[in-house]
Amino acid sequence: MTDVSGKAGHSLWGGRFAAKPAELMRRINASIDIDKRMAAEDLAGSRAHAAMLADVGVIGREDEQAIQKGLNAIEAEIAAGAFPFREALEDIHMNVEARLTELIGPAAGRLHTARSRNDQVALDFRLWVREACDRSASQIRDLQRALLRQAEACADDLMPGFTHLQPAQPVTFGHHLMAYVEMFGRDASRFDDARTRMNECPLGAAALAGTSFPIDREQTARALGFDRPTANSLDSVSARDFALEAMAAGAICATHLSRLAEEIVIWMTPAFGFISLSDAFTTGSSIMPQKRNPDAAELIRAKVGRILGSLVNLTVVMKGLPLAYGKDMQEDKPPTFEAFDALELSLLAMTGMIDDLTPGRAAMAAAAGGGFSTATDLADWLVRRLGLPFREAHHITGRAVARAEALGGGLADLPLEDLQALEPRIEADIYDVLTPAASVASRVSQGGTAPVQVRRQIARWKEILA
Numbered sequence: 093m094t095d096v097s098g099k100a101g102h103s104l105w106g107g108r109f110a111a112k113p114a115e116l117m118r119r120i121n122a123s124i125d126i127d128k129r130m131a132a133e134d135l136a137g138s139r140a141h142a143a144m145l146a147d148v149g150v151i152g153r154e155d156e157q158a159i160q161k162g163l164n165a166i167e168a169e170i171a172a173g174a175f176p177f178r179e180a181l182e183d184i185h186m187n188v189e190a191r192l193t194e195l196i197g198p199a200a201g202r203l204h205t206a207r208s209r210n211d212q213v214a215l216d217f218r219l220w221v222r223e224a225c226d227r228s229a230s231q232i233r234d235l236q237r238a239l240l241r242q243a244e245a246c247a248d249d250l251m252p253g254f255t256h257l258q259p260a261q262p263v264t265f266g267h268h269l270m271a272y273v274e275m276f277g278r279d280a281s282r283f284d285d286a287r288t289r290m291n292e293c294p295l296g297a298a299a300l301a302g303t304s305f306p307i308d309r310e311q312t313a314r315a316l317g318f319d320r321p322t323a324n325s326l327d328s329v330s331a332r333d334f335a336l337e338a339m340a341a342g343a344i345c346a347t348h349l350s351r352l353a354e355e356i357v358i359w360m361t362p363a364f365g366f367i368s369l370s371d372a373f374t375t376g377s378s379i380m381p382q383k384r385n386p387d388a389a390e391l392i393r394a395k396v397g398r399i400l401g402s403l404v405n406l407t408v409v410m411k412g413l414p415l416a417y418g419k420d421m422q423e424d425k426p427p428t429f430e431a432f433d434a435l436e437l438s439l440l441a442m443t444g445m446i447d448d449l450t451p452g453r454a455a456m457a458a459a460a461g462g463g464f465s466t467a468t469d470l471a472d473w474l475v476r477r478l479g480l481p482f483r484e485a486h487h488i489t490g491r492a493v494a495r496a497e498a499l500g501g502g503l504a505d506l507p508l509e510d511l512q513a514l515e516p517r518i519e520a521d522i523y524d525v526l527t528p529a530a531s532v533a534s535r536v537s538q539g540g541t542a543p544v545q546v547r548r549q550i551a552r553w554k555e556i557l558a
């Protein structure tokens with residue numbers, strides 16, 4: 093067995109070195125603690141590469157079979173927690189290759205023919221990010237399904253709709269939740285788009301310039317589920333925009349999650365009482381016995397900091413890097429892993445909370461009529477029935493609101509004489525449009541809050557998510 097970190101430097105690249113790296117050099121150089129998360133991707137890449145090398149006759153079939161057996165043994169060791177990860181071997185690629193050498197001997201040395209760690213890491217990382225995109229899209233769709241279930245149960249339930257967080261017009265809780273189904277639908281499709289763009293295989297670019305061996309890049313690309321090989325070897329080892337794009341999709345999704353999280357926090361405060369969460373998704377206070385805090389929602393609201401921060405992190409790492417590979421790029425993994433870990437946890441916890449929440453139907457319905465929320469309906473009545481220009485109707489309604497406020501009631505409580513003092517042609521049927529239920533039912537325009545429209549949105553998404 094070769095001494096993998098022996099006197100003459102490093103066995104995998106130490107041919108020209110006479111001494112070992114300094115302890116600090118070893119520490120700053122090693123990435124194994126991070127990139128061991130790409131072990132499965134590294135093994136998959138090596139399997140495809142070895143099979144292709146044998147198929148084109150660059151290595152013998154027996155050597156290939158020994159390599160495949162060794163890779164299987166390594167996979168089993170990793171699964172059993174028995175694989176000896178060694179910092180002295182820097183990264184996952186050299187840990188696997190060194191272990192392969194220990195297990196099968198010199199045949200292991202043929203695996204790295206026509207390959208470099210530069211295209212190897214580009215491949216492994218791309219595979220990891222591709223998988224993360226798929227996982228995120230699928231977790232987002234689970235969240236959409238949870239929202240859809242609540243929306244369907246609450247398609248008729250009145251709540252105040254806000255602008256500027258001031259009561260604006262009544263809507264239904266189902267309609268409000270369906271707005272998030274739309275947002276998360278775009279988020280999932282952003283991950284799908286990113287996946288399509290990144291799905292080209294960089295393996296075969298070797299260090300940067302390609303290789304003189306007669307490799308078959310179409311074969312390895314196909315074996316690893318890519319649409320095609322990448323077109324330019326320099327780009328293949330230098331590109332990390334696939335990770336940036338995936339993280340950008342993640343940051344936008346996290347932003348949407350933070351908005352929903354903030355609404356949950358607001359809705360849950362007793363002053364609103366629009367929803368309640370069970371013991372499963374709340375915590376208590378160590379000093380105030382009455383407390384029930386929405387910690388999960390608050391943490392989701394905060395996680396966007398980590399996720400967007402990771403995107404900024406990697407963008408700054410990549411900015412100004414000359415082609416082709418630079419060791420700077422080893423710093424691509426920590427922020428990317430961190431971003432997707434945070435996103436995954438946020439998506440799962442949000443889905444759990446949405447499933448867990450109970451709507452406070454009475455409090456929402458009571459609030460739906462507050463704040464003169466049917467003032468627009470009054471103005472619309474004046475336009476429809478009396479043919480007034482909307483601006484004039486708006487002015488009259490504003491005066492009606494002022495009058496109602498002075499009397500200490502809502503618009504529906506205004507005596508008919510008071511309304512007629514503002515516009516003599518107003519008749520008693522105006523009261524029909526002043527309830528929140530009538531207001532909501534009247535908003536039948538496509539995408540509007542009328543329950544019939546909300547049910548159409550729900551039916552459409554049910555089909556998409558089936």
Ligand code: ARG
Pocket residue numbers: 123127182183185209210213417419421422423
């Ligand atoms: N650990 C390295 C990374 O993550 C692998 C590639 C190293 N290549 C090299 N020529 N040093 O980027």
